[in-house]
Amino acid sequence: MKYRLSSGGQVDRSKPLRFSFDGKGYSGFAGDTLASALIANGVHLVGRSFKYHRPRGFMSAGSDEPNALVGVGDDEARYTPNLRATQVELFDGLVAESQNRWPSLSLDFGGANDALSRFLTAGFYYKTFMWPAAAWKRLYEPMIRRAAGLGRAPTAADADRYTQLYSHCDVLIVGAGPAGLAAALAAGRSGAKTIVCDEQDRMGGTLLSEREAIIDGLPAADWLARTLQELGSLSNVTLLPRTTAFGWYPHNFLGLSERVTDHLGRKEGNLPRERMWQVRAKEVVLATGAIERPLVFPDNDRPGIMMAEAARTYLNRYGAVPGSRAVVFTACDSAYRAALELKGAGVHIAAIADVRPAPEGPWVERARAAGIDVRPSTLVTATHGRLHISHADLASEGASSSETVPCDLLLMSGGFTPSVHLFSQSRGKLGYDEALKSYIPQKSVENERSVGGCRGLFDLGASIADGFGGGLGAVRGAGGTPVTEQKIPVFVQSFGQDGFIGALNGKSRRRAWVDFQNDVTVKDIELATREGFRSIEHVKRYTTTGMATDQGKTSNMNALGIVSHALDLPVPKVGLTTFRPPYTPVTFGSFAGQSRGKLFDPVRQTSIHDWAAEHGAVFEDVSLWKRAHYFPRQGEDMHAAVRRECAAVRNSVGIFDATTLGKIEVVGKDAAEFMNRMYTNAWTKLEPGRLRYGLMLREDGFITDDGVVGRMATDRFHVTTTTGGAARVLALMEDYLQTEWSDLDVWLTSTTEQWAVIALQGPNARKVLEPLVEGIDLSREAMPHMSVREGRICGVPTRLFRVSFTGELGFEINVPMGYGRGVWEAIYAAGKPFDITPYGTETMHVLRAEKGYIIVGQETDGTVTPDDVGLAWAVGKTKKDFVGKRSLARPAMTRDDRKQLVGLLTVDPKVVLEEGAQIVVDPREPVPMTMIGHVTSSYWSAALGRSVALALVRGGRARIGKRLHVPMAAGNIEVEVVTPVFYDTEGKRLDG
């Protein structure tokens, strides 16, 4: 095979694997990535660029790859777009496709954009598609979205499983290259609980493609194997390959995404696709290495142009040869090593163009000795070749003529950029190193240290020593006892630390790419600076450089260099864009974990739920609860069911599951005093055995909750809250009790889940209930409205409330939760002679609205006082203080023109107003009209044979008897303002 060495590297030539790319079959070996396998098949054209649809090939061999984004998966439920082919491990049967091209990769009509590039410069969206405004949504945006882009979202739901786990450790080491492994040895041997994670499928980092180095007397590959074996044998060390530390969160909390099964191709056992590790580490060692920096020169984006280190990796690690005739373009020594190794593998090195005027040192000498044409002060001024590089133009710096050199591979190297992403996310302070032309960690904020390449140490020996020392320091920081310092001897030809940032040959009329993934060129960045963008953060957003899925791993420093040059400011003055998680894209599935489908949110059901379901209830969600909304019979819609249910309650008896009401037991010597302070009402004189409607304000004077409260004993209250307000009310009570009135002798206990509550409402309620109850006299005289008795029902202990939210004679029967359904069924059976009817929340709403009873959250919205909704009677006037009392005395709270609760009757009784509709005085006023209020509740009242509505209207009580208007799209609706009680205004039925 022309592009695969017959031996060497870490692929297993005895295990061939078949795969397809864009429908065409290829073969590779176990140990390949999709990228190395394609290169071994001579395939370099793998994608089209985002904006100009330029043909693109592999630039790197790792997670920094900007070009080779592919969609992987033969099944929509397991399809993943935008994967870097350099990180996709090959398996037998892998199906991959290129993206952002039509109809095919080699013939892409979107390439027309490239010819129009003069009009598609930085900010062209903002400039070109300004007018008319309406066209943006309908025309421009869809057009741009179709023309530009990356992968496509899969059409089927994700079939895979994702898990999450927490972990704690003494030392977390991010990166298992030479420095990270040395740190792991130090921490592991010291007995520290250590986690080592690395984004690659194999640990070793640069050691995986190292040919010459001798470490501790062993060739690099053997030292790596021995080290991994030692670490694997230590029970205190966890090795996590295929695991990306994607984010740093405060207090040494890191997010790790482990890819568990993607490389297997098919599901094995019950393993999840990915695991999200949430690690709290006492100390973190960052050994994240460095990313090779591209050179910015004209036409630097053609397939066949790649990083020098990437070519080494393909060659040494995978035995894949990226070309046969190479030009090397470099600003540093390391590319010489790549040139020599490729030459050793039979690749012809046409020339090394070095931007430095006088390159020297051992690597340069070795290249010259090997007969390579080394050209100082030489630039690549253009490249040629439509779908693959065919020639490169080389010119001496300043020269007007150039030489065209044939080649099918161009290696570039502008030096290395330390990967400071996680360090920066930890809020550590970076400093600019002029010699390295890089930002490196300067001051830690969290408990972490950077070792090796990620802090600018690129020499292998120095990196390993730094790693070991960093590992020992981390053990010490975590409170452990480190083993003694150990010197690990390393023999390797080191190289100088030259490099270059910014653009070369900036005068060229040809485009030079800075951000390959987002198609940002030198001209775009220069244009942005000419248009006045000076902050690098603004340049970034205007040009979109560094904003693609690779987050500028290969482009940020070059963009910075270009801005620095254009503005004539030193790099540190230009600033640096903020690093944010994630380091590389993380799947939504990984974040969601098990929280999908039924596990997305808890569901609360009452013990009567199943009975309701069996009897055809339609449920609605009220906070986390499922509540029966209505009980339709055959052929009934909601309106018909609700009319029937309402009539049953008004005429005979209805049964309703009120279990979801919040319940709080307030107990203690000072319980009454506490209630006095928390609620507007006066509680001292409420006798045991009596109920009272309680109204709770926030300290700002606005209603926050209400509910019926029973005094069970002098020192015990049974408090009920709204269904949605239970947790909020308990939290508010606890807040005051713990932090303001800790002297009060009171305990609060949530009993919402302890009591099932059955509301039995209607003129026949007592008759149904009486035979079932023991020890309680239900008679009108013995148990008046708003009283509570303890006794038994169906043999079960009960707190029996006589209370009504319907305006009818009513009871609310509290029984221990587990007995809810049994008691419900017994009552239901006893009610059969009275045609007892189960009703849902919709009927409950209608019945209470007919009586003008408010619902907190429907008639109130956080700006409503007790007086606004006619509940001034519930405010204890003589109480010295309660939560919210002082606020009620503010002038704004007592103005006459506040919105007040009124009833509305439509002049046409058949019209039911829309809840939320606005109310005006004069419908002929031009739009926008003066809105004086809104409809809060509106229903058809079966009892009255007409519609009724409640509304909050400015100065509403003074408008009673007057007419107002509700302008709707279909026309104006005239309404009469009335007092907000529509049914049984004297309240006689309550005392039935």
Added chain:
Amino acid sequence: MLLIKCPFCGPRPEIEFAYGGQAHIERPKDPMSLDDEAWAEYLYIRNNTRGVHSERWRHINGCARFFNVRRDTISDEILVTYKVGEAPDAVPEKDRPTKGGAVR
């Protein structure tokens, strides 16, 4: 995610807690004696500290107790946590949270 040392339960992750706003704002003993301005001050005016901020947290998914925290709003470092009614300086050094980041 912050690591917060509950004075009752020990260090626990942030998700077990609920934030409770600025600490040490005492409810006036006799609110009705305050004029509107003084009452509004109590009700609405809070610090927006850049630096060390005293704040209340509640270990809502644990012991459910309120307690006080002194946190640096720039670095998120938690300097000390202490019970309601305690003075922060009274917390012995050994009981202070292991830092989520003293500057080295």
